Amino acid sequence: MTVEKTDQKSVLLETRGITKEFSGVRVLDDISISIRAGEIMGLIGENGAGKSTLIKIISGIYQPTAGSLQLDGKQVEVPDFITAKRLGIAIVPQEFNLINTLSVYENIYLGNEIRKKSGLLDKNRMREKAAEQLAELKMPIDVNLLISELSVAEKQLVEISKALLLDARILIMDEPTTTLTGHEIVILFTLMRNLKRKGVTLIFVSHKLQEIIAICDRVTVLRDGSLISVDNAADVDEHDIARKMIGRDFQQVFPQKKIRGTDDIILEAEGLSSGKMVKDISFNLRRGEILGFAGLVGAGRTETAEAVMGLRPLEAGKLTYNGKKVAIKNPRDAVRLGIGYLSEDRQGKGIVQNFNIPQNVSLISLKRYLKGVLIDKRAELEKSTQYVKKFNIAAASQKMALRFLSGGNQQKVYLARWVDTDPRILILDEPTRGIDVNAKREIYDFIHSLAASGISCIVISSEMEEVIGLCSRVYVMREGKVTGCLEGKQITEEEIMFHATGIKGQVS
Ligand SMILES: Nc1ncnc2c1ncn2[C@@H]1O[C@H](COP(=O)(O)OP(=O)(O)OP(=O)(O)O)[C@@H](O)[C@H]1O
Ligand SMILES: [Mg+2]
Incomplete structure (x- = not known):
């Protein structure tokens, strides 16, 4: 000892x-x-x-x-x-360093390939060893899948496996x-x-x-x-x-009071079905409320949001927006209706690494900055400067490509992009991913102020406190289905876990 x-x-x-x-x-x-x-x-x-x-x-x-x-x-x-x-010395980087068009095992062994005596790649052995490595992480990912087919959590585990393979001291x-x-x-x-x-x-x-x-x-x-x-x-x-x-000193993370919204329903989903992860989903969203979607990873929350946004085809179901039935076939239709979606996969589906801050901010709202066929760069920069101030985005200059910003600051730019579309409904999937505790507070306040101005927000979050601290109603999902809708005092960790797992009394 x-x-x-x-x-x-x-x-x-x-x-x-x-x-x-x-x-x-x-x-x-x-x-x-x-x-x-x-x-x-x-x-x-x-x-x-x-x-x-x-x-x-x-x-x-x-x-x-x-x-x-x-x-x-x-x-x-x-x-x-x-x-x-x-x-x-091995590192699991913050921003993934994986090649989307290669398989899981090829990524794990990239630069450390196992070869046969003949010098040819020993693919079977790499497949086997990669699978073993992932099994140690209790993550049965099919090693033949392409990186592009994985969820963010799975990509993270592949990055960890890659680093573990190096048998590092540090x-x-x-x-x-x-x-x-x-x-x-x-x-x-x-x-x-x-x-x-x-x-x-x-x-x-x-x-x-x-x-x-x-x-x-x-x-x-x-x-x-x-x-x-x-x-x-x-x-x-x-x-x-x-x-x-x-x-x-820092104490309070969540806004003091919850926002309930009005009684009118801005969006109603009835019986949405799309693939294995979205099965007969019904929910409604009130004007100016902050609605939560809770559940474990793989419960189908992101897929439901993607189905609403037209990112996945609907096999069945109906969407009513402002009292009218609507068909949303692609994200453009959704944006036109005033629905925005901040994806959980900032790096894969969100920011453009090589674009600077104003270019990332105006990516979807670009029309507003057009003067004829040209982009009004001044107006674009002015708007982007406002967001930099509003969200305290730390960057040496607006001209910096997003890849040079710290992870949390990239997330803030991504949020600014959706806010700039002036949405009536904003779906925020893991909005505070990578955000520090102080900036979290600012983002919660901001979501609060969006709701107070009549914008309806859906917050998908795996952080229990986030859902409990922010939302006035919470839908809980499990295995592609809605298992409960909680309101007010019912929104507790126990209740959410019960609906998320089906097991009473389990709190993780
Ligand atoms: N290659 C680069 N070129 C210019 N500036 C950079 C570069 N890399 C980092 N920076 C700047 O250095 C500062 C520190 O960034 P860093 O990524 O180390 O922050 P961090 O503490 O990891 O933040 P986070 O919690 O958001 O990940 C930031 O202002 C960032 O913009
Ligand atoms: Mg960092």
């Missing part, structure tokens, strides 16, 4: 005065931290605080402007990702739980604890304060590119961490 204790204290990796500038803008300032062998170090901070940049430097993706890295007490150069890999995970829900997070944490037991050192980034406290030994807080603190996780609580992150 004593041996283990001294081991725990030995420093494996040290960042010394790491500073990073992009075109003269400093995003990391003199960061010195020591990471001990075999610990789980949490890394937390607001959107744009510099978390991803720091771990990209550790894993050779970026080079520091100043400062150095020490591994095992010796200075090391990590000029690229391959060198990091050789040094035993495994860095950048917000791995953002796209996962309760059950999958429990599996991931078990896996992390097993890795730790084997002596692997982990760096774990998350915006979920509870998670950080639950899984980490220590926690590092960054704010605006500076190091604020390194604490034992046992010595801090959620409030302490939040305070350090934002630099002032």
